[in-house]
Each structure stands twice: as C-alpha cells, then as structure tokens.
Amino acid sequence: MSLNSNKFERIPDRLPPINSIGWVAWVKQNLFGSVSNTLITLLFFYLIFLYIPPFLDWAVFNANISGTDRSVCDDNKSGACWTFVKVRIEQLLFGLYFTLNPDQTWRPILAFIVFACLLIPLVIERTPHKKWLLLTLIILYPVFFVSVVGGGVFGIPESDASQWGGLLLTFALAFVGIVLALPLGILLALGRRSKMPIVRSFSIIYIEFWRGTPLITILFMASVMLPLFFPSGVEFDKVVRAMIGITLFQSAYTAEAVRGGLQAIDKGQTEASMALGMGYWQQTIFIILPQALRISIPSIVNTFIALFKDTSLVSIIGLLDLLKIAQNSSRSLDWNGYDIEAYMFAGLVFWMFCFGMSMYSQKLERKLDTDRNTE
Amino acid sequence: MSKSPLTLHRNPKFRAAIVQAALVFLVFYAFYSLYQTTVFNLEERGIRTSPSFFDQVAPFKVGFSPFLDFELGTTTYIKVFYIGVLNTLLVAVLGIIAATFLGFFIGILRSSNNWLAKKVALIYVEIFRNMPLLLQIMFWNFAIFLAFLPPPKQSLEFGSFFLNGRGLHTPVPIVEHSLLFKVWLGVVILSILLSFIFRRWAKIRFNNTGKSLPVLSISFSFIIIISISAFYILGQPLTVDIPVLGKFNFKGGGQLPLPLFSLWFALTIYTSAFIAENVRAGISSVSKGQIEAARSIGLTRSQMVKMIIIPQSMRVIIPPTISQYLNLTKNSSLAMAVGYEEVVAVWANISLNQTGQALIIIAMTIIFFEFCSLFTSFILNMYNKRIQITER
Numbered sequence: 001m002s003l004n005s006n007k008f009e010r011i012p013d014r015l016p017p018i019n020s021i022g023w024v025a026w027v028k029q030n031l032f033g034s035v036s037n038t039l040i041t042l043l044f045f046y047l048i049f050l051y052i053p054p055f056l057d058w059a060v061f062n063a064n065i066s067g068t069d070r071s072v073c074d075d076n077k078s079g080a081c082w083t084f085v086k087v088r089i090e091q092l093l094f095g096l097y098f099t100l101n102p103d104q105t106w107r108p109i110l111a112f113i114v115f116a117c118l119l120i121p122l123v124i125e126r127t128p129h130k131k132w133l134l135l136t137l138i139i140l141y142p143v144f145f146v147s148v149v150g151g152g153v154f155g156i157p158e159s160d161a162s163q164w165g166g167l168l169l170t171f172a173l174a175f176v177g178i179v180l181a182l183p184l185g186i187l188l189a190l191g192r193r194s195k196m197p198i199v200r201s202f203s204i205i206y207i208e209f210w211r212g213t214p215l216i217t218i219l220f221m222a223s224v225m226l227p228l229f230f231p232s233g234v235e236f237d238k239v240v241r242a243m244i245g246i247t248l249f250q251s252a253y254t255a256e257a258v259r260g261g262l263q264a265i266d267k268g269q270t271e272a273s274m275a276l277g278m279g280y281w282q283q284t285i286f287i288i289l290p291q292a293l294r295i296s297i298p299s300i301v302n303t304f305i306a307l308f309k310d311t312s313l314v315s316i317i318g319l320l321d322l323l324k325i326a327q328n329s330s331r332s333l334d335w336n337g338y339d340i341e342a343y344m345f346a347g348l349v350f351w352m353f354c355f356g357m358s359m360y361s362q363k364l365e366r367k368l369d370t371d372r373n374t375e
Numbered sequence: 376m377s378k379s380p381l382t383l384h385r386n387p388k389f390r391a392a393i394v395q396a397a398l399v400f401l402v403f404y405a406f407y408s409l410y411q412t413t414v415f416n417l418e419e420r421g422i423r424t425s426p427s428f429f430d431q432v433a434p435f436k437v438g439f440s441p442f443l444d445f446e447l448g449t450t451t452y453i454k455v456f457y458i459g460v461l462n463t464l465l466v467a468v469l470g471i472i473a474a475t476f477l478g479f480f481i482g483i484l485r486s487s488n489n490w491l492a493k494k495v496a497l498i499y500v501e502i503f504r505n506m507p508l509l510l511q512i513m514f515w516n517f518a519i520f521l522a523f524l525p526p527p528k529q530s531l532e533f534g535s536f537f538l539n540g541r542g543l544h545t546p547v548p549i550v551e552h553s554l555l556f557k558v559w560l561g562v563v564i565l566s567i568l569l570s571f572i573f574r575r576w577a578k579i580r581f582n583n584t585g586k587s588l589p590v591l592s593i594s595f596s597f598i599i600i601i602s603i604s605a606f607y608i609l610g611q612p613l614t615v616d617i618p619v620l621g622k623f624n625f626k627g628g629g630q631l632p633l634p635l636f637s638l639w640f641a642l643t644i645y646t647s648a649f650i651a652e653n654v655r656a657g658i659s660s661v662s663k664g665q666i667e668a669a670r671s672i673g674l675t676r677s678q679m680v681k682m683i684i685i686p687q688s689m690r691v692i693i694p695p696t697i698s699q700y701l702n703l704t705k706n707s708s709l710a711m712a713v714g715y716e717e718v719v720a721v722w723a724n725i726s727l728n729q730t731g732q733a734l735i736i737i738a739m740t741i742i743f744f745e746f747c748s749l750f751t752s753f754i755l756n757m758y759n760k761r762i763q764i765t766e767r
Binding site for chain 1: 391394395398399402413416487488492501506509510511514517519719723727733740745748749
C-alpha cells in the first residue's frame, strides 16, 4: 500500500454541505421544511410565548410558599398559593385520622416506603427472584399495610378505615382493586375461553355486564344496594363497600387483558403439554398462564392506570379521597377561593403516578415486541 | 365407536356436565337468595318493590330538559327517567362530535413532520389522558368557568354564541311551517341518496375506465346547492332564533347551562386525547412501503393521502374510536359532580333517594347503559365484518 501511496493520493472525503448536517439541517427539516411547515412552527412559537411565560410566572416565579395562613397569598394575588398545599399536605396525603394524630403519620409513610422498596426492584429489568418479590407484594404487603396503617396490633393504636383519606385512600382502593381483581380476572378469562358452553356464556355475561356499566353506577349500587343484599345485622364500612364495587368492576377489565395474553399463546403449547399427559389445570398453571401473564402485563398495567384514575369517583359517594379532600379544603373558610391550586396539586399527584405507569407499560410493550421479533 | 375405556368420573363430558350443572345451580341460588333478602330488607324499611311509583308525581325540579317539558307538580317519575336519558344522550352526542374533530386534529399534528407541533400534541395527550376525568370536570367547572366567566352583561361572544357564568347561549332553529319543513327534509335526504348513487356509479366507472371524478366535492356542492335552493323555494320553513342580550339576561335562543358546558368541555378534551392516540397509531400503521409504492406509481400527494393512507389507517382508527365513544357516554355520568341532570344524577341518585326503589331504579339505569354498550358492539361488529370483506 505504501508503495502506491505516491501514485494514487486519496483525496479526503469532503464534508457534506453545512445545511444538510447538524442542527442546521435538523431545524430546516423539522421546523421550516416547507411554507406550511414554517407557518405552523411560527404559530406554535407564538402560542407558546403567549401562554407559557405567564403561566410560569404564576406557578413558579411569583408563587407564594411561605407563611402558614392565607394572608401571604391574599397580599400577592399574581402568583399561585402553594402555601395552601403546604399547610394542608398531611390531610391531602393521609386523610383525617393522621391529621388529627400527627404523631402517627409515620405509619402511612412507612407503608409507602415499603411499597416503593418492593415495587422499584420489580420494575428494574435485571432483578433476580422477581416472582417472589411479586408474591410478597400482593400477598404479604396487604397484611403489612392493614396492620401498620389500620393498627390494632402490636400496640399500634387503631385507625378506622372510614377515617383514611387523601392519597392513602386512593392508593388503598386501587391496590385492593388490582390485587383482588387479578385472580378473579384470570378465572374469568379462562372461563371465557373454556370449552364448556355454560361456563363460557356465564363468563361472557359477567364480563360484558361490568364493562357496559359506568363505575359510578356500580359505586352507587355498592353503597345503596349492598346493605340490602345481606341479612340485616351484616354491616359494611363505606370504604369496604367501595372496595367490593371496584373489585367486581376491575375483574372484568383484568379478564379482558388476560384474555388478550391467552389468545397470543401458540396452540402448539397446549398440544405439547397435552402430549406430555398434563391435565387442564397442570397445563394452565405450569405452561399457559406463565407465558400469557407475561404478555398481558402491559394491558394489565393499562387497566390499572384507568382504575387508579377512576378511584377518584368514590368522592361522589362521599369518601374522602385525594380529589375530595382537595375540593373540600379549597372550599374551607381558611382557603376559600384557591381552587386552582387544590385541583392542580391533586392533578399533579395523579398525573405523576399515571404517567409513570404508562411509561413503564410502553417500555414493556416495546420490549415484548422486540423479544418476539427476534425469536 | 368403541366404548370409552374411561370410568365415568374420568369422562371429560361427564365432568363438564357436572361442573356446569353445579355452576348453574350456584349462580341461580345466589341470585335467588340475594333477591329474597333484598326484597325482604326493602319491605322491612317500608318499601314494596313495584313499578307503580312510575306514575307518581316527582317532587323535585329538573332544571334542564330541552326535549320534554318538565313541570313541577305534574311530571311523573317515569318522565324524569326519560329526561335523564335524553340529557345523557345530548351531552354524549355533543361530546362525540367535538372530541372527534379535536382528536383527529391533535392526532394529525402528532404525526405531522413538524417537530414543534408533534411535541405540543404529545404534551397535550400525555397531560389530559393521565389525569382523572372527574378532576378535570371539577377543575374546569369550579376553578375556571365559575370563577372567571363574566356575568351575562359582559358575555364572551363567538358569532351568535354567547358564553357567560350561567352557561352558553346558542341560536336555536325553529320550525315555522312543519309540512314545508318535512318536504325540505325529504329533498335534502333525497339529494344525499342521489349523491350516494352517483358515488357508486363513479366507482364503477373508475374500475372500468380508470377515469376518476372528484366525487366528494361534486356531491358536497350538489347537496349544499340543492338544500339551499329548496330552502328558499319553499319559503324558508326554518328560522333561527338568535339569543339577544336583554336588560338582565339573554332572551331567545337556547341555553346550555354551565354544568353541561363544563361537562362537554372536559369530556371533549379528555376523550380527544385518547382519539388522538388512536389516530396517530392508525397513521403510523400504514407501512412505509405503501407510501413509497404510491410515490413510485406517480400518485400525487393528495391522491396518496386519499387512496392509500386514509383507507388503510381508518381501518385501525375506527374500532378503538368507537369504543371511546362508548366510554364518553359512560363517562358522562360524572356530571353528578357538577350538577348536570343526566340519567345517573336525576334517576339513580335523586329519584332513588326520594322513592327508595333501589332495585328497579338501579336495574333500569344499568339496562340503559348496557343497551348503549350492546349498540356500540353491534356497530363495531358490523364495521369489522365490512372491512374483513374488503381485505385480501
């Protein structure tokens, strides 16, 4: 090569024209590609400059956070009143009981921290022994939650479920809904694909019945009719009634999510397990479900997002969830008139959870897609 | 057929029969005992479950009933139910129309090639679909509209629409001459039918000769010209009553009360975020090869959009969008929070509290929504069947 190098001098590659690489090209292509594109860009820039700076001024730069009563906010009306949220934060997050007993707030905080410690490793892809973690989360954790937050054991003072509120109640309702609905939903999904006509039609009727009715009607039914369904003397707490309604409702949606997973399993899997001499339950438990559930996790997470948002409906039947407490506090005499801040805070909390979960489910979905394509 | 070597209790058919018989027995027994206890419990509270309360006069006021007349002191419970159902359907229809337009607009922005527009649309979708709808309804109603909308005197004006703290005042069409109006309606329907026949003919002609016609613009202008000229020839059987600001409030026209307006607004925004996602998914489902092929056979951009992209993406967009319509209808029951008088609010809540007829009232409410849901799946199945035939 070196021999020929004086003969054939290789001319170094010229760089592409400046307007086809780097940020210049990017801007040209993505913002000012054509006349209409340019117009759209300018319009959106204009709208952003019209609305975003005043909003930031209100929400961040001029906002009030100091002080403990409304006088600070009343003096400076040009900014948001986060003082209100700061003062009411315990009530918004934990509800009445823990606001009245501030020395007990460590209980819900501990419950949340333990939950996070169990959940975060589950979300991380490379954690070992995920199955056991998951089982701990859905079987042992509820027991832990009830004994720590509910109290009455180990000398912890009892807190009545009817006095739970805020984010704590929202969380409890959603968690109970998903944990109890999962086994029910799996059974229903199996029932819907069963070869027995009566089992199948009952499952279909059940699923379509709950899916066709709005949750608010079901909550009404749970709060008005549930006491009528049982002989007098059997009393349910309001929270428990809501939990029953939510579980029945959610099981139908979980069933549909699981059915999607079951449908995606190749028929060869069933046939192979039959050839090995497995019975129906052996096939289902050891071969079909582990694969089907893995595929249906994203849709289950999606139904869970919907449920998490829908738990706010319990405020209509008089439970003090996050939304209801936010509304009530913005109507209290101390903070009357600061509705926007209250709703924005509640909305932000809901949004963070739902957005996080939807990011997770989208990531899983992409991963499942690539797994399948590379298989 | 040789005799089955299995013993009876191992025979799958026999087992299936036993399991199903047991299931039927359990379910019916559970229903029967629930029904028994419920009726007993109701009677203990002095309520005899019977639909005779339908004809009793409702002792409360329903403020908004644009389709049926409500009169305190004469209107019966059953009519209250109809009013509730109609109000639900009203907000559902208004919401579906608006959410479709807004959702398609956002979805198209989301798949445009302008980076800024894409990001703005993405942020819109992620904000509004990840917050509870109830929170959004309450936010718009209590924190924004009730707090900031001006009194009637300083209403915001949008053409002939006026928005203020009491609601939205709209123009209302009034039938001046009912016979001529019916004739006019007939003419309009006829022109629509004719344009469908024209479309069919144009399609056959296109398949045979390859010559295409601008079907959509021809039929639209045909329908519009025919209906407008028929309207004037028949001597304007329909006039529009425009709201006019009087001394204290608006006179004439129609009024959508503020709860309805907020509910409609929130439902539209919430549902449009979901529809936008469907639209984006539909557009991105058209494979790149289709677009390249369309270009290589020399289709213009508008031909490509009309004949390649829209037909294929619509197939993906329409089914989930129809389910969103059903969701919107079900979600309209959240109106209770702001006091709009739809079926759950006036029937499953107020009427139930007044009469105590829980069994009948809840059943009727559920049946109404189940009916909507069945109707939706009927439409969906029909659509799915249709697109299956056109598939290869």
